[in-house]
Amino acid sequence: MKKVYTLLLLFLTLTTISAQERQTLYAKVVNDADDKPMNAVHVVNLTTIKGVITNDKGEFEIEANPDDTLFFSFLGFKSIKVRVTNDMLKYKGSSTIRMTELAYALEKVVLTPYQLTGYLEIDAKNVPLRPNYRYRIAGLSTGYEAGEKAPGAISSVLGAIFNPADFLQNLFGKKPTQMRKLRQMKEDDKIRDLLASKFDRQMLRELLQVERVDVDEILSLCNYSKTFITNANDLQVLDAINDCYEEYKVLSRQRKK
Structure with missing residues (x-):
């Protein structure tokens, strides 16, 4: 009898959840x-x-x-x-x-x-011209954009991404839910069309719960150039942050090993 009540309660709970999802x-x-x-x-x-x-x-x-x-x-x-x-x-x-x-x-x-x-x-x-330079790193599927060509550009990139605790951990490590939502945004065509036409970073800021200056700083610390940060639309910024996050996860796993 107790099992029957348990199953009935479970059924009602699932029905309630399903009804909420269909609102x-x-x-x-x-x-x-x-x-x-x-x-x-x-x-x-x-x-x-x-x-x-x-x-x-x-x-x-x-x-x-x-x-x-x-x-x-x-x-x-x-x-x-x-x-x-x-x-x-x-x-x-x-x-x-x-x-x-x-x-x-x-x-x-x-x-x-x-x-x-x-x-x-x-x-x-x-x-x-203001060229952007990207460098490939072993173990990563994509390269980092180092910005203006300058002495030490490559070492700056390597130094930044191999010390993720200094800046990426504070964002990516503490906000896995927000980062998953950013990936979800790429799957919705209407949202992608919206982001492709916007340059104000508002929706991205709402999801990440950061200020505009923080979005720019994230891109900078991920070694994207000033040209990209200034001119990229929100969809491009979304892709850049996602790429940086995926690379951070790869490096973070390697460090733990």
């Missing part, structure tokens, strides 16, 4: 300034790492449970986070998310003239 949130996104629906807003559940895009009416539906965190992003608007509540799930379609437009201040742009001769071979050599 769907229906909501709408509007412009806070004029209440007009916003089309093509990216909505990402930071808890499950699943993303959707709003339709022409600003509506969307996404799998979510209470206390999940949703991240809303749209070009020219302030990205926001919203915590899912029981009421939002219970009263379907009644939730309205308001996004605020950003005010941009135009920066002064300085154009540097180049004297062109009209001969491609000559002009190509005169264009300033």
